[in-house]
Amino acid sequence: MPRHETDYDVVIAGGGAGGVGAALGAAKAGARVALVEKYGFLGGAATNAQVLAYCGFYHQGGEPVRAVAGAGEQVLAELRGMGVACEPFHSPTTSNWIVLLDPEKLKVALDRVLSAHGVDVYLHARVAAASRTARALESVTVAGMDGRFRLIAESFVDASGDANLALVSGVPMRTGDSQSRIQAYTMPLRIGGLAPDTRIDRARMQQVITEFNRVSPHKINRTDAGIFTRVPGTTDFWWLVVDRAMPDLSSNSFTRAEQTGREMSLQLVDLLRASVPGFENAWLAQTGPQIGVRETRHPAARYDVTRDDVVQGRLREDGIARAAWPIELHSEAGKPIYEHVGGEGFFHVPYDALRARDLDNLWYAGRVIGADDHAYGSIRVMGTAFATGEAAGVAAALGAQGRDPVTAQAVRRELLRGGALI
Ligand SMILES: Cc1cc2nc3c(=O)[nH]c(=O)nc-3n(C[C@H](O)[C@H](O)[C@H](O)COP(=O)(O)OP(=O)(O)OC[C@H]3O[C@@H](n4cnc5c(N)ncnc54)[C@H](O)[C@@H]3O)c2cc1C
Incomplete structure (x- = not known):
């Protein structure tokens, strides 16, 4: 009561x-x-x-x-x-x-x-x-x-x-x-540690995703490199690229989407750090607190x-x-x-x-x-x-x-x- x-x-x-x-x-x-x-x-x-x-x-x-x-x-x-x-x-x-x-x-x-x-x-x-x-x-x-x-x-x-x-x-x-289809869920990433004058080149980001999809057990569907911008007043990079499809709205599905999304995000930042000029000292500043729900x-x-x-x-x-x-x-x-x-x-x-x-x-x-x-x-x-x-x-x-x-x-x-x- x-x-x-x-x-x-x-x-x-x-x-x-x-x-x-x-x-x-x-x-x-x-x-x-x-x-x-x-x-x-x-x-x-x-x-x-x-x-x-x-x-x-x-x-x-x-x-x-x-x-x-x-x-x-x-x-x-x-x-x-x-x-x-x-x-x-x-x-x-x-x-x-x-x-x-x-x-x-x-x-x-x-x-x-x-x-x-x-x-x-x-x-x-x-x-x-x-x-x-x-x-x-x-x-x-x-x-x-x-x-x-x-x-x-x-x-x-x-x-x-x-x-x-x-x-x-x-x-x-x-x-x-x-038809009971649920729009894709996206884990927005905030990436810190970029060199201040880093120019984000979409073609280069697309190559990173191709490489990600080659080495990772999980796949990024947004091969166009998704949506990104710099966070105002900072050198941080904000990226909507890790999409997850969910079969239903159960806690189990949310758990899997969140856990996989975080694994993918870390792996993606590792690839950026290893291969993209300006990202040498980049780090994953934040995901969440929860996956983005459309x-x-x-x-x-x-x-x-x-x-x-x-x-x-x-x-x-x-x-x-x-x-x-x-x-x-x-x-x-x-x-x-x-x-x-x-x-x-x-x-x-x-x-x-x-x-x-x-x-x-x-x-x-x-x-x-x-x-x-x-x-x-x-x-x-x-x-x-x-x-x-x-x-x-x-x-x-x-x-x-x-x-x-x-x-x-x-x-x-x-x-x-x-x-x-x-
Ligand atoms: C990846 C992604 C990118 C998007 N990009 C944009 C964008 O750039 N710009 C834009 O304007 N929109 C964007 N959207 C859409 C937008 O974020 C949402 O549609 C919008 O937030 C809807 O506002 P809302 O207040 O209806 O719901 P929400 O923002 O979802 O707020 C609902 C609130 O209710 C609370 N709540 C839920 N259940 C309970 C409960 N039982 N008891 C108490 N509280 C509860 C939640 O914690 C939350 O704070 C995006 C969505 C996603 C997923």
Whole structure:
């Protein structure tokens, strides 16, 4: 039995971009908010899997045009105040605009922003169970460092990336895409010790991978040398090249993927050190803390964003967030597929994509929202996750005030008041 209970308007599972956006949205709308995060820090994939760039804040194209403001901009402003430039950076490998991150400063920036809005943050705390009636959640049971406790609320947001709150609430869901394929998992590498003037030559990196595949029992599928950049303000090299396919979401599969990924990473750095000028003193500075997860579960929503919505750049009256990142699919490890956003360079995420199909007081944020196989490859990025999170938080706050049902128009009004772009 949980040992104690606390009452909130809104409880949020997960402290990534979606969860932080939700917490800010709900708090700005006047709710008493709890955010529960299983790690000892906020940030989601940006800090737990070294995904060191925010995508989705800008449209694709020659000039950086903003798609996301509101909660996402509050986080960038906090980072700027800490000396992180947060300037849009035109990625030479993908031709998109990204915002490069300093993960340690990001952890602190997120703490500060949520604290300034009075959000109760529970770290080292995992949503482990939920109680519900036929149409509503009543409470979540949280496994913390000192045992279990219960959080009661009027409204809930699943921003766990993996739909863990929906899972323990018994919401119907599919795993992976419509054919049950799960997008490739990637272990991002941070490599230190490079000579400061080292120029990274893609052709040379491809040769290293060819050599790796010749000598290693494990294979790297990204023979194009994947995605890489220098970590801003350092000489470190950041590399997305070690992909692992996983048959399912079991702890066993995660264990194997993590262990193999680490072995491969060390071996790869050994090869770099032995054969690439500038890498003579290189060392593997970091993997993880966990392997990067692109896709897990998709709980039933009232609307799934479609590929057509993305490629047409569809705008709608019930839109609650702009999404501007192209479709980027990694269905086959090492072979990403891209498709552009049509129209004005962004599309609207409709309110119903955030609503649980069978529960009236559960909203989805970030990569949990409803989307088909293709659209998911666009909406999952972190800039967009801030925007869908903020909308989910606003809706949850309005729901907690007894606005029944919460309308897309009411959510839009509150979002605009909070500085969001729609
Ligand atoms: C290799 C790789 C590269 C990527 N590159 C980029 C990129 O460059 N830019 C970009 O914007 N996106 C990128 N993405 C996608 C992006 O990282 C995710 O889709 C994004 O993080 C989604 O944000 P989120 O908040 O929905 O989920 P997450 O970032 O996954 O956050 C979910 C949070 O919930 C917590 N959580 C999970 N279960 C529980 C529970 N039961 N109780 C409490 N807490 C829980 C997790 O610890 C985590 O902090 C990449 C993804 C991968 C895997």
